[in-house]
Amino acid sequence: MIRILGALIGLGFTVVVLWAFGNGAYSAMTEDVAATAEHEFYLSPKDVDFQHEGAFGTWDLAQVQRGYQVYKEVCAVCHSMKFVAFRDFAEIDYTEEEVKALAAEVQVPGIDPNTGEATMRAGVPTDYFPSPYPNKVAAAAANNNAIPPDLSLMTKARGHGTEYVYSLLTGYGPIPEELSEEFPEFTTPTGLYFNQYFPNLNLAMAPPLTSAGQVTYADGTEATVDQMAKDVSAFLTWTAEPTLVKRKQTGWPVLGFLLFATILAFMSKKYVWSSVKPKTED
Amino acid sequence: MSYPWAREYEPKTGLTKFLDEKLPLPRLVYNAVGAGYPVPRNLSYMWNFGVLAGFFLVVQIVTGIVLAMHYAANAEVAFATTEHIMRDVNWGWLMRYAHANGASFFFIVVYIHIFRGLFYSSYKAPREMIWLLGVVIFLLMMATAFMGYVLPWGQMSFWGAKVITGLFGAIPLVGEPLQVWLLGGFAPDNAALNRFFSLHFLLPFVIAGVVILHIWALHIPGSSNPTGVEVKSESDTLPFHPYYTAKDGFGLGVVLLFFMAMVFFLPNALGHPDNYIEANPLATPAHIVPEWYFWPFYAILRAFTADFILSAKLWGVIAMFASILVWFFLPWLDKSPVRSGHYRPMFRKFFWFGLIPAMIVLFICGGAPAEEPYVMASQIATAYYFLHFLVILPLISSLEKPEPLPYSITEAVLGSDKKAVLGENTTPAV
Numbered sequence: 001m002i003r004i005l006g007a008l009i010g011l012g013f014t015v016v017v018l019w020a021f022g023n024g025a026y027s028a029m030t031e032d033v034a035a036t037a038e039h040e041f042y043l044s045p046k047d048v049d050f051q052h053e054g055a056f057g058t059w060d061l062a063q064v065q066r067g068y069q070v071y072k073e074v075c076a077v078c079h080s081m082k083f084v085a086f087r088d089f090a091e092i093d094y095t096e097e098e099v100k101a102l103a104a105e106v107q108v109p110g111i112d113p114n115t116g117e118a119t120m121r122a123g124v125p126t127d128y129f130p131s132p133y134p135n136k137v138a139a140a141a142a143n144n145n146a147i148p149p150d151l152s153l154m155t156k157a158r159g160h161g162t163e164y165v166y167s168l169l170t171g172y173g174p175i176p177e178e179l180s181e182e183f184p185e186f187t188t189p190t191g192l193y194f195n196q197y198f199p200n201l202n203l204a205m206a207p208p209l210t211s212a213g214q215v216t217y218a219d220g221t222e223a224t225v226d227q228m229a230k231d232v233s234a235f236l237t238w239t240a241e242p243t244l245v246k247r248k249q250t251g252w253p254v255l256g257f258l259l260f261a262t263i264l265a266f267m268s269k270k271y272v273w274s275s276v277k278p279k280t281e282d
Numbered sequence: 283m284s285y286p287w288a289r290e291y292e293p294k295t296g297l298t299k300f301l302d303e304k305l306p307l308p309r310l311v312y313n314a315v316g317a318g319y320p321v322p323r324n325l326s327y328m329w330n331f332g333v334l335a336g337f338f339l340v341v342q343i344v345t346g347i348v349l350a351m352h353y354a355a356n357a358e359v360a361f362a363t364t365e366h367i368m369r370d371v372n373w374g375w376l377m378r379y380a381h382a383n384g385a386s387f388f389f390i391v392v393y394i395h396i397f398r399g400l401f402y403s404s405y406k407a408p409r410e411m412i413w414l415l416g417v418v419i420f421l422l423m424m425a426t427a428f429m430g431y432v433l434p435w436g437q438m439s440f441w442g443a444k445v446i447t448g449l450f451g452a453i454p455l456v457g458e459p460l461q462v463w464l465l466g467g468f469a470p471d472n473a474a475l476n477r478f479f480s481l482h483f484l485l486p487f488v489i490a491g492v493v494i495l496h497i498w499a500l501h502i503p504g505s506s507n508p509t510g511v512e513v514k515s516e517s518d519t520l521p522f523h524p525y526y527t528a529k530d531g532f533g534l535g536v537v538l539l540f541f542m543a544m545v546f547f548l549p550n551a552l553g554h555p556d557n558y559i560e561a562n563p564l565a566t567p568a569h570i571v572p573e574w575y576f577w578p579f580y581a582i583l584r585a586f587t588a589d590f591i592l593s594a595k596l597w598g599v600i601a602m603f604a605s606i607l608v609w610f611f612l613p614w615l616d617k618s619p620v621r622s623g624h625y626r627p628m629f630r631k632f633f634w635f636g637l638i639p640a641m642i643v644l645f646i647c648g649g650a651p652a653e654e655p656y657v658m659a660s661q662i663a664t665a666y667y668f669l670h671f672l673v674i675l676p677l678i679s680s681l682e683k684p685e686p687l688p689y690s691i692t693e694a695v696l697g698s699d700k701k702a703v704l705g706e707n708t709t710p711a712v
Contacts, residue, residue, distance in 0.1 A: 002611065002614050003614070003615055003617075003676040006608075006611060006615050006671075006672040006673075006676065007672055007673050007676060009604070009668075009672055010668045010669055010671065010672025010673045011669075011672075011673065013601055013604065013664070013665070013668040013672075014665045014668055014669055015590075016586060016590045016597055016601075017585050017586060017601070017661050017664045017665045017668075018661065018665055019588055019590050020585065020586050020587045020588040020590070020594065020661055021658055021661035021662065021665075022588075023587065023588040024587060024588075024654070024657055024658050024661065025658065028654055028658070033654070055547055083362070083365045083369065088369075149559075150560075152365070153558045153559075156550065156555065156558040157556065157558035157559045158555050159555050161555070199568070240558075241368070241375075242369060243368070243369070243375045247375060247376075247379075247546055247549070248546060248547060250376070250546060251542065251543070251545075251546025251547055254542050254546060255539065255542055255546070258535060258539050258542055259539065261535055262532065262535030262536060262538075262539060265528070265531040265532040265534075265535045266532045266535070268528050268531070268532075269528040269529050269531065269532045272524045272525060272528040273525065273528070273529070276323065276520060276525070
């Protein structure tokens with residue numbers, strides 16, 4: 001009885017799902033799926049090498065520091081970075097004094113200790129990175145209604161994040177001719193910028209890195225657009241996961257120990273089972 | 283209950299004698315996973331995965347309790363406290379990555395455990411109750427994992443919660459009030475996040491309770507084995523300890539190597555980048571996908587794209603739940619007297635060339651965007667999935683001519699069994 005009932009239910013589901021299949025197959029044959037410019041001209045991030053990549057990767061601290069300079073002078077004008085505190089900069093090779101000085105460069109909201117009134121004070125290492133806008137409404141109002149996203153986690157919030165940031169920063173350009181030929185109606189509206197590494201192809205962010213020498217690196221590295229884009233991508237990889245290198249470095253001894261323990265476990269299994277291995281007859 | 287030749291626990295020291303009299307816990311352990319539990323001598327490494335599943339339940343509970351000490355279930359701060367764990371809590375990143383990947387590994391070992399049970403028909407008499415409790419554990423795991431994924435309050439957390447609770451909205455008449463009641467609002471927000479956290483903390487202990495019942499039910503008939511022939515005599519078995527403790531120990535080492543390699547070197551590979559974007563009710567992600575372990579069932583849900591008396595959405599919801607509920611009926615659908623797939627030529631073909639490819643197709647389609655050819659592929663695979671369990675499996679059990687079974691486990695392992703009687707070899711010994 002249960003098997004007859006089961007077979008009927010099974011056939012029922014099959015009929016319904018094949019009905020859906022038939023509908024889908026019919027519309028696939030009769031209707032053209034319109035190709036979209038986004039689908040055909042979006043490019044996956046470029047492959048760039050960074051020292052932190054790979055199972056043995058370590059931070060290029062000079063690069064991360066240069067990236068911070070680009071971040072501070074260019075990105076921070078519009079973007080927030082709310083999960084990073086100044087104390088964290090001790091991890092990328094800044095001394096205690098340097099961290100204090102970096103924190104003191106910014107003004108953060110505070111309370112007057114005498115009157116209790118809201119005031120501004122110089123930052124200290126425990127402060128988090130200040131947001132360029134007092135609130136979301138102000139951020140939207142200043143940016144054509146597109147709120148600049150927080151950058152703390154950006155490289156983890158996109159596939160191949162580090163490469164994505166680098167490709168986006170260096171990926172602005174005119175609409176290619178092939179695209180205009182294939183999709184004559186495709187345009188970039190005013191206030192948006194064409195970028196093939198952005199899934200929509202039209203991005204609200206104006207090209208932030210436009211000319212060589214936009215920042216002056218303290219270590220004398222030549223500040224080409226490519227170099228600045230690379231450096232800030234490395235920096236944002238660090239802000240997204242400050243523990244990345246420590247994680248990989250912890251992993252090796254853990255795997256080494258486990259390999260040793262597993263070999264021992266295998267040998268004891270062999271030893272324990274040796275007496276009961278298949279023989280002809282006991 | 284056990285076999286008559288099971289070794290009996292003998293307390294030797296004063297303390298164990300005292301304990302055995304007042305609270306025979308050492309005796310319980312000895313009989314459950316010690317030398318007092320005789321196990322078929324021919325278990326393959328496929329039989330390691332029950333112990334491994336238990337191990338990952340413990341990993342999840344331990345790491346989860348530590349995470350709960352630093353996490354706050356409030357929509358305002360949930361995302362920030364998750365980042366606080368990743369950045370400021372000592373070894374917090376390790377706890378969170380171990381918990382996130384631990385969930386994936388829990389599902390990997392449980393899926394292997396379930397499909398081992400399907401291939402060797404471990405659900406058949408006298409082990410129906412073990413199987414039923416196992417399906418209950420799987421359902422509880424799915425609920426727990428779903429609610430856990432909501433807690434970091436990223437984009438996929440929010441939209442996943444919205445889509446999955448939206449399934450209840452497909453139920454006629456009561457659907458929408460039910461969805462509002464489940465969420466505590468019209469969309470996932472603080473109320474939903476709080477109750478999900480509460481239940482996510484509770485359910486693992488419910489799972490642990492059902493695991494105890496699962497093992498209890500296992501110890502009544504004893505473990506199944508790759509031949510599917512029941513244990514006949516002492517020469518068919520070995521004591522669990524030291525033989526299977528040693529074998530499980532080695533298996534655990536191998537799985538831990540894979541687990542730790544993921545945690546330390548590819549911790550986000552199984553997650554979705556969108557979940558590192560804070561939940562935003564106003565921005566829908568391009569493709570809402572659940573975690574990988576839900577993909578086959580998500581594909582079944584989305585395979586029903588055309589109305590047929592009922593709405594397509596309702597069909598999808600019914601089929602998705604039915605795809606797991608059907609497992610509850612397996613012991614009564616598959617009437618073949620032979621258990622092991624090794625001795626069932628027809629069943630074996632449908633298993634390897636039907637069910638497994640269908641599951642792989644469903645898995646791929648569940649993770650892919652709802653476009654062709656994925657939708658049509660998932661529809662064929664869904665049809666096969668239901669036909670396999672509800673039509674093919676019952677039919678095979680009456681049509682198939684099983685291959686000759688060994689007389690006993692001893693004969694299967696050693697080539698001969700002194701107790702074997704000539705002529706009895708060809709009848710299925712069940």
